[in-house]
Amino acid sequence: MAENVYDAIVVGSGISGGWAAKELTEKGLKVILLERGENIEHVKGYKNANKDPWEFPHRGGRTVQMIEDYPVLKRDYPLNETNLEYWTNEKDCPYEEIKRFDWYRGYHVGGRSLMWGRQSYRFGPQDFEANAKEGIGVDWPIRYNEIAPWYDYAERFAGISGSKDNIPHLPDGQFQKPMDLNCVEKDVQARIKKQFGDTRHLTIGRVANITEPLPGRTNCQYRNKCWLGCPFGGYFSTQSSTLPAAMKTGNLTLRPYSIVTRVLYDKDKKRATGVEIVDAETHQTIEYKAKIVFLCASAFNSTWVLMNSATDIWPEGLGSSSGELGHNVMDHHFRVGASAEVEGFDDKYYFGRRPTGFYVPRFRNLGNEKRDYLRGFGYQGAASREGWGRNVAELGIGVQLKAALVEPGKWSIGMTAFGEMLPYHDNKISLSKTLKDKWGLPTLAMDVEIKENEKKMRIDMKNDGMEIFEKIGLKNVNGWDSDYAVGMGIHEMGTARMGRDPKTSVLNGNNQVWDAPNVFVTDGACMTSASCVNPSLTYMALTARAVDFAVSELKKQNL
Amino acid sequence: MNRRQAVSRVALLLGGTILGAEFFLSGCKAPNNDKNFADNFTEKDIAFLNEVAETIIPTTPDSGGGKAAKVGEFMKIMVADCYFENDQKVFYAGIEKLNQASKDQFSKGFMNLSADDRTALLTKLNDEVKEYKKNKKKEDPTHYFDMMKQLTLTGYFTSEVGCTQALRYEAVPGRYDGAMDYKKGDKAWAT
Numbered sequence: 001m002a003e004n005v006y007d008a009i010v011v012g013s014g015i016s017g018g019w020a021a022k023e024l025t026e027k028g029l030k031v032i033l034l035e036r037g038e039n040i041e042h043v044k045g046y047k048n049a050n051k052d053p054w055e056f057p058h059r060g061g062r063t064v065q066m067i068e069d070y071p072v073l074k075r076d077y078p079l080n081e082t083n084l085e086y087w088t089n090e091k092d093c094p095y096e097e098i099k100r101f102d103w104y105r106g107y108h109v110g111g112r113s114l115m116w117g118r119q120s121y122r123f124g125p126q127d128f129e130a131n132a133k134e135g136i137g138v139d140w141p142i143r144y145n146e147i148a149p150w151y152d153y154a155e156r157f158a159g160i161s162g163s164k165d166n167i168p169h170l171p172d173g174q175f176q177k178p179m180d181l182n183c184v185e186k187d188v189q190a191r192i193k194k195q196f197g198d199t200r201h202l203t204i205g206r207v208a209n210i211t212e213p214l215p216g217r218t219n220c221q222y223r224n225k226c227w228l229g230c231p232f233g234g235y236f237s238t239q240s241s242t243l244p245a246a247m248k249t250g251n252l253t254l255r256p257y258s259i260v261t262r263v264l265y266d267k268d269k270k271r272a273t274g275v276e277i278v279d280a281e282t283h284q285t286i287e288y289k290a291k292i293v294f295l296c297a298s299a300f301n302s303t304w305v306l307m308n309s310a311t312d313i314w315p316e317g318l319g320s321s322s323g324e325l326g327h328n329v330m331d332h333h334f335r336v337g338a339s340a341e342v343e344g345f346d347d348k349y350y351f352g353r354r355p356t357g358f359y360v361p362r363f364r365n366l367g368n369e370k371r372d373y374l375r376g377f378g379y380q381g382a383a384s385r386e387g388w389g390r391n392v393a394e395l396g397i398g399v400q401l402k403a404a405l406v407e408p409g410k411w412s413i414g415m416t417a418f419g420e421m422l423p424y425h426d427n428k429i430s431l432s433k434t435l436k437d438k439w440g441l442p443t444l445a446m447d448v449e450i451k452e453n454e455k456k457m458r459i460d461m462k463n464d465g466m467e468i469f470e471k472i473g474l475k476n477v478n479g480w481d482s483d484y485a486v487g488m489g490i491h492e493m494g495t496a497r498m499g500r501d502p503k504t505s506v507l508n509g510n511n512q513v514w515d516a517p518n519v520f521v522t523d524g525a526c527m528t529s530a531s532c533v534n535p536s537l538t539y540m541a542l543t544a545r546a547v548d549f550a551v552s553e554l555k556k557q558n559l
Numbered sequence: 560m561n562r563r564q565a566v567s568r569v570a571l572l573l574g575g576t577i578l579g580a581e582f583f584l585s586g587c588k589a590p591n592n593d594k595n596f597a598d599n600f601t602e603k604d605i606a607f608l609n610e611v612a613e614t615i616i617p618t619t620p621d622s623g624g625g626k627a628a629k630v631g632e633f634m635k636i637m638v639a640d641c642y643f644e645n646d647q648k649v650f651y652a653g654i655e656k657l658n659q660a661s662k663d664q665f666s667k668g669f670m671n672l673s674a675d676d677r678t679a680l681l682t683k684l685n686d687e688v689k690e691y692k693k694n695k696k697k698e699d700p701t702h703y704f705d706m707m708k709q710l711t712l713t714g715y716f717t718s719e720v721g722c723t724q725a726l727r728y729e730a731v732p733g734r735y736d737g738a739m740d741y742k743k744g745d746k747a748w749a750t
Contacts, residue, residue, distance in 0.1 A: 052719070052730060053750055059633075059717040063640040182737030222732040349741035352732035353750065387747055388716040388726070396685045397615045397708065398678050405716070406622075406725045408747040 006032045006253070008550075009275055009290040011260045011305065014111025016523040016539045017296035018242030019154075023547035024294070025251035029554075032288055033246070034258040036280060036297075037107035040086075040114065042239035046229030048082050056081050076488055078104050078115075083228050086115050092438040101446035102487035103300070109256055110238040111298065112490070115227040118208040118235050118355070119380065120160045121533035122151050124169040126366070131529050134374055137328060137423040138499040140528045141509030144171070150541035157245075158236040158540060159214050161356075162206030170361040170533070176211045178204045179220075183348045184383035184411050185358050191472035192360075200363045200468065205356035205380060208236035208537075216244055222352035235355070257281045261441060263293055263318055263519055265310035271559070272519045275305075278439050292518045292550050292559055296543065299524030300429055303495040304444055306506075306513070306521075307431055319496055319506040319513045326430055328423035328497055329448045330530040332489035336458050336481040338465030339414035340474035342383060349385060349408060357382035360415065360468070362532055364460060373456040374422065377532045379465060381415025413474065417461035420532040421486075422453050423494050448486045458484075491535050493527035511546040518559040522546045596647050597639035604654055605631040607670060611657065612711040614677040622724035625715050633714035634707070645700060653703025660684065722749035 007029035010020045021033045039045070053059060058081050066079055070090050073079040078087060088105035095103060106112040125144040132139035148171070155174040163178040181189060181204050189202040209220040217233035217240055226235050233240035246252040257280040264273045264287065274289035295302040303326055307317035319325045360379035365371055386409030395401040432445040462479040469477045499505020502514035507526050513519040522543040524535060531538075553559045612625025612634070625631075638650045661669040661680055669677065684704040691702045715721040722728040726749040 050730075052728075053717045053722060054719045057636055058641055059713060061637075061641055064643060065640070180735055180737045185737070222735045223730070346743075347741055349739045349745070350735070350737050351739045352729070352735035354735045354737075385747070388712065397681050399617055399619060402616050402619060402624075402725070405712070406746055407744070408741070 004274075004286065004288050006030050006288065006290045007554075008032075008292045008294065009034065009288055010294045010296060011275065012036075012111060012295070012297035012301070012523065013109045013238055013243070013254070014106070014296065014298060014523070015113045015116070015238070015536050016543045017111070017294070018113060018238035018246070019540050019543040020294040020296050020520075020522060020547055021246040021252055022242040023544050024551070025246045025249040027547070027551045028249075028251065029551065030251050030253075031246070032253045032255060032290070034260055034275070034277060034288070035109050035111075035254065035256045036259040037088075037109065037256065039109045039254070039256040040229070040239065042233070042244070043229075043231045045239075046231060047085075049225060049228040049231050051082075051228075072102055073104060075102050075485070076104075083115060086227075086229075093443075094435060094437060095443045096432040096435050096445035098445050098447040099449050100485045101448055102485050103446070103492070104487070104490050105298070109243070109254065113237040114229055114239065116208075116237075116536060117490075117534065118226065119359075119534040120155070120158070120162075120206050120208045120537040121359075121378075122171045122173055123147075123531045123533060123538055124171055126169050127529060127531040130375065131423075136374065136529070138497065138501070138504045138528060141498050141500045141505075147538070147541050147545065150545040151537065153544055154537060154540035158208050158241060158537075159210035159212075159217070160206055160208055160236075160537070161211040161220075163204050165201060165203050167201055167203075167361055169366060173206070175206065179207070179209070179211060179354055179356055180204070181358060182350050182354075182383060184342050184345055184413065187345075188342075188383065188413060188472065188474075189358070192468065195471050196363075196468075200360065202358050202360050205359045207356035209234055209355050210236075214241075217241070220355060222354060224353035224355045226355050258286075259439060259441070260297065260305055261285075261308060263295075263305060263309040263516070264289075265313070265318060265516060267310070267313055270516065272516050278441070280439070283439060291554060292520065294543075294547070294550075295519065295521045295525075296523045299492040299495055299527075300444055302521050302523055302525045303429065304431075306496060308442070310516075314515070318516055318519070321515055322499075322502060322504055322506055324425070324497060324504060325506050326495050327425050327428045328494040329427040329429060329446075329486070329492065330421045330423055330494040330527065331448075331486050332418045332491045332530065332532065332534075333421055333450055333454050333458065333484045333486070334416050334418045334489055335484045336461045337379065337381070337414065337416040338462065338469055338477060338479045339412060340469040340478065341476040342411040342413055342474055345411050358415070364464070371456075371460065373453045373460075375420035375453075375457070375532065377417045377419035377457060377461050379415040379417050381413065383411060383413040385409055385411050413469070415465055417458075417465060418489070418532055418534070419454060419457045419461055420530050421450060423497070423529060424451060427486075429495060446487075450484070450486060491524065491530070493524040493530050493535060496521050496525040497528045498526050499528060510549045511542060517553075518550075520546050520550055595639060596642075596651075597635055599651055600635040600639075605635060607631070607654060607658075608634050608707070610670060610677070611681070611707055612715065614674070614681050615708055615711045616715045616721075616725075617674075623720040625711055628715045628718035628720040630711050630714040630718070633718070634710045637710055637714070638706075646706070649700045649703050650706050653707065656703060657684065657707075716749065 013035040128140045162175040164172040220234035258277045306319045309318040362376035364376040388405040427448040431442045435443045466479040496506040498507045608631035609626040612630035616625045618624035727746045728749040
């Protein structure tokens with residue numbers, strides 16, 4: 001094989017890129033996996049994973065220096081001492097906010113698969129049909145039954161624990177045995193069933209933490225330190241799962257510090273010929289050639305690569321002929337919900353730190369119901385006993401205060417709604433006219449906001465949560481809305497959407513760029529709508545499906 | 560559940576934790592970096608703060624207190640690294656203010672008080688904080704003793720002494736039981 005020539009190039013090593021690398025190499029292709037950041041090796045690279053709380057000088061908090069260094073990350077919980085090095089250096093990699101946009105990134109091998117929330121739900125049949133039925137955006141080019149076998153495939157390999165609940169709009173999958181609800185959550189589950197029958201449900205969070213061992217991985221040890229990296233391989237990440245599988249084939253070359261700047265495009269053949277990179281350390285420019293390219297650099301960065309590609313033919317970049325490249329940004333809006341006190345259960349507690357909570361699947365706008373907004377939301381929450389951080393101002397100081405705080409407090413329950421955001425053409429990202437990054441490369445400018453549909457939904461997101469808790473008889477019910485800025489959901493989607501028509505979409509139903517059929521985009525950029533469930537499992541399924549298609553087309557010499 | 564608890568709970572669900580969030584969420588001007596604020600703290604200051612912490616969370620038969628948990632040293636690190644400039648000044652001036660309060664009430668410095676007198680003094684300061692908070696405007700500084708108490712609770716209950724003696728701690732639980740029996744007096748989990 002000639003130097004720098006491979007069968008396939010995968011750009012990005014997060015959830016989608018890891019899957020693309022695994023699937024392509026297992027089908028016998030020689031693959032180079034290009035990652036812009038450093039390598040973090042499984043186990044060895046998780047420097048803080050086995051530390052006890054007191055080993056962190058600020059006990060996990062944030063310093064003034066960190067706040068200065070991370071003007072975006074500081075806006076929410078991710079800025080913290082324990083896994084700071086997993087978050088992107090904002091001084092080296094800035095972006096422009098035409099409107100506030102919270103972009104929480106991980107530039108290293110594994111990407112955000114190391115820090116992700118691991119909640120794993122299938123989109124339901126209604127999610128693939130809603131755009132067409134309601135005349136929103138464009139129609140998904142696929143339906144649930146086309147992706148269902150790929151969900152099966154992704155779940156079996158990734159290891160998703162969960163309970164089969166027979167809820168039509170939240171399809172069951174190939175689950176490992178579920179984690180347990182605690183005694184209060186079970187009681188609340190029963191009360192919801194009694195109060196709401198089959199219209200509202202509470203189930204254990206379906207999560208990519210394994211309860212039964214998989215090859216090379218030990219089942220979850222209930223430490224709940226997932227986002228430090230798991231030495232047991234207890235949750236799905238590139239490092240624990242897809243990368244070892246790809247390496248095992250002998251077909252993978254992993255190249256960290258490789259910032260892909262553009263796809264190389266042959267306008268006569270209407271095909272990509274490879275990619276150009278800048279070495280992040282040496283600043284050297286290098287070309288890699290291949291028959292197919294998978295862009296899995298995260299929604300916005302895959303879009304950014306396209307925007308910088310084939311600009312001699314399309315000034316706005318490869319895939320821009322539709323006028324949709326960079327548009328239709330979506331996230332999940334959240335940080336609104338309800339909480340309550342739970343009486344009784346003073347003789348019960350729990351053992352272990354479960355890395356998931358409960359889930360209340362969507363119940364709005366299903367069947368014939370029509371609210372004054374479209375789509376819906378689900379809740380994620382947990383019940384627990386209060387710890388030493390609870391307010392006991394009345395106890396003053398001394399022996400009494402200590403005696404009170406060393407015992408657990410009352411049970412309480414809380415849940416946060418995650419709502420679907422519609423695709424709006426004018427919610428867009430583009431290349432900044434002025435701002436460059438550390439390597440002199442153009443950066444992104446964000447121009448995104450939530451609109452009336454989301455704002456109306458948020459009223460239900462708060463009130464419905466309170467209503468559930470009130471109707472089942474919980475006390476001191478409290479609703480809250482802590483404000484949300486787009487991006488905080490860390491579920492960026494939609495900027496190179498799939499569709500049925502090259503005039504209105506960037507990708508076809510097999511994730512091929514309409515204008516370059518050997519370029520596939522299978523991360524969040526491809527999403528035609530957002531659903532209200534966490535999206536990563538869908539990226540896994542779509543990636544595996546697209547690779548299967550790509551390799552069969554390659555064999556037919558169609559690419 | 561107040562907003563801070565709600566935010567913490569969300570963070571917990573998403574895999575993180577926020578400790579002492581009320582301080583991290585507050586903020587004003589960043590300190591000038593000419594000099595490390597930690598250098599202001601003398602050995603005597605640390606010893607003083609250890610005794611303050613010991614009075615807030617005393618040693619009891621089954622577990623060490625604020626002094627064993629080295630909360631004085633923890634306060635220095637947190638104030639130097641995590642506090643904004645105005646709060647740093649309020650905190651540091653608080654050491655002398657607390658000592659002066661001791662002299663006013665007992666005609667001797669805090670370090671020379673008996674344990675009972677220390678408790679009496681800090682109980683009074685704790686009441687003063689409650690009064691202060693009732694009328695506190697948003698732009699008013701946090702009361703120095705409020706800072707000392709919050710830092711003591713955070714520092715103590717996240718220390719090895721606090722986690723393993725006062726509370727219960729399992730580094731690797733290995734399993735989950737959502738209905739473990741509990742009887743009054745059993746300890747809470749550290750995390």
